[in-house]
Amino acid sequence: MHPVEDIRGVKSTILLNKKIILGVTGSIAAVETVKLARELIRHGADVIPVMTFAATKIIHPDSLWFATGNKPVVELTGKTEHVSFCGRVSEPVDLVLISPCTANTISKISHGIDDTPVTTFATTAIGSDIPIIVVPAMHLSMYDHKIVQENIQKCKEIGIKFVEPAIVGSKAKLASTENIVANVLRHAGRKDLKNKKILIIGGATAEPIDDIRIITNRSSGKTAVNLAKNAFFRGADVTLWYGLSRVTIPEYIKIIGFETVNDLVKMGKNIKKYDVIILCAAVSDYILDKKKGKIPSGKDKLVLELRPAPKFISTLRKNAPKSKITGFKVEGNKNKLNEKAFELLKKNNLDFVVANTISGFNSDENEIWIIDKKNKTIHKQGKKQYLADHILDVIT
Ligand SMILES: Cc1cc2nc3c(=O)[nH]c(=O)nc-3n(C[C@H](O)[C@H](O)[C@H](O)COP(=O)(O)O)c2cc1C
Structure with missing residues (x-):
């Protein structure tokens, strides 16, 4: 057995x-x-490397042979490798990922020229309707070349997906491995949420006391980020509204920030377009009037007067009458959790409520009960990454 089998599927089986x-x-x-x-192999893939001659001068094919367990194709032979993998055959490959992709290769692909193993695989894949993802990397002067840009456009017009480079100084740098892998998961994975517009509202609100201090809570935002990532991997058009959080958000997720409950109420007026709305933010129950500047330190006593916040959750159904809406209910103990969660569902005319206890706060694991309009309950426990998929299975 090739050592690559030790890592196959250890991160996911997508x-x-x-x-x-x-x-x-x-x-x-x-x-x-x-x-x-x-x-890619850690997510289960069988990866077959194909290299141009120029690539073999930069990295030896044996490195990719060892890394993937498959001998790289570095020239086309009487086996017609391009046809057996990408032709109209009984078991063609699922996706062609060209990473890194030079200006030269992009321009050749856009003109249907194939004089290297990579461009011949691309030409064959395009004709067979096999999805292609291109990840450009080059000096900025090459990337800014008007004709290279036109060629990128041409490729996009025929359905080739691009993972855009990061422009850093004078370079159009290869996108991060995390970003490339996320896009492969999206285009070669389940795709069951394709064309669904999903809004996820997560993280903690922060209510200002003055210009410096805030009142917030311990919500980590991990559930929201896991839901956003998994929905992206499954093909959804995901938007994440994000408050305060301790989690780094992947660059491939569209984010709009919010701070206060009132920010959410304002933003919530324009949510009709979403098919699915998930509110898992920890929204403050109380707000206060912000003082200008900084309240001086050193006082003997400081009394803050809080008043009930507007109930953001109760605005959702009115603003998105046709969307599938899911709320979250967190309680300190399990005793009346499901009862209270169902009350929340009824009161706000939601489709689902995910009930969980505060033990899940700021943790990678959680225990949840997904409750529907008929009070039917599904119980799940485990890593938030897997719970996110269970939640999406039920509520989308
Ligand atoms: C060390 C080295 C680094 C290079 N880096 C890039 C690059 O990042 N992007 C690019 O478009 N070309 C780069 N080139 C130029 C390409 O290798 C050259 O255009 C070549 O013809 C590309 O052939 P291919 O597209 O068939 O691989 C580099 C060349 C060398 C020698």
């Missing part, structure tokens, strides 16, 4: 039984492909 061509071209970023290939 790409299990999926064959992915990893086209590597002559950019210095080719040195990143060992890591990239291994990460």
Whole structure:
């Protein structure tokens, strides 16, 4: 058994039984492909490397052979490798990922020119309707070339997906491995949420006491980020409204920030367009009038007067009459949790409520009960990453 089997599927099984061509071209970023290939394998994929001659001068094919367990295709032979993997055959590959992709290879693909193994695989894949993801990497002067940009557009027009480079100084740098993998999961994975517009509202509100201090809560925002990531992997058009949080949000998620309950109430007026709305933010129950500047320190006593916050959750159904809306209910103990969660559902005319206890706050694990309009309950326990998929299965 090749040692690659030790890591196959250890992160997820989303790409299990999926064959992915990893086209590597002559950019210095080719040195990143060992890591990239291994990460795809950790999600279950079978990765077949295909390299241009220029790529083999930057990274030796043996590195990718070891990394993937598959001998890289570095030239086309009498086996007609491009046809057996990407032609109209009984079991074509699921996706062609070209990472890194040079200006040269992009321009050739856009003109239907194929004079390297990577471009011939691309031409064949395009004709067979196999999805292609291109991840450009080059000096900014090459990327800004008007004709290279036109060629990128041409590729996009025929349905080739791009993972955009990060413009740093004079470079159009290869996107992060995390971002590339997320896009592969999205285009080669389940795709069951494709075309669904999903709004996830997560993190903690922060109510200002003065210009410096805030009142907030211990919500980590992890549930929201896991829901957003998994919905993205499953093809949804995801928007995350995000308050205060301790979690780094992946760059491929569209984010709009909020701070206070009143920010949410204002933003909530325009949510009709979403098919699914998930409110898992920890929204403050109490607000106060903000003082200008900084309340001086050193006082003997400081009394803050709080008053009930507007109930954001109660505005959702009115603003999004046709959306599937899910709320979250957190309680200190389990005793009356489900009863209170169902009350919340009824009172706000929600479709689902996910009930959980405060033990899940700021933790990677949680115990949840998903309750529907008929008070039917599904109980799940485990890592938030997996719970996110269970929640999406039920509520979308
Ligand atoms: C060390 C080195 C690094 C290079 N890096 C890049 C790059 O990041 N992007 C790019 O478009 N070309 C880069 N080039 C130029 C390409 O290798 C050259 O255009 C080559 O013809 C590309 O061939 P290919 O597209 O068939 O791989 C680099 C060349 C060398 C020698």
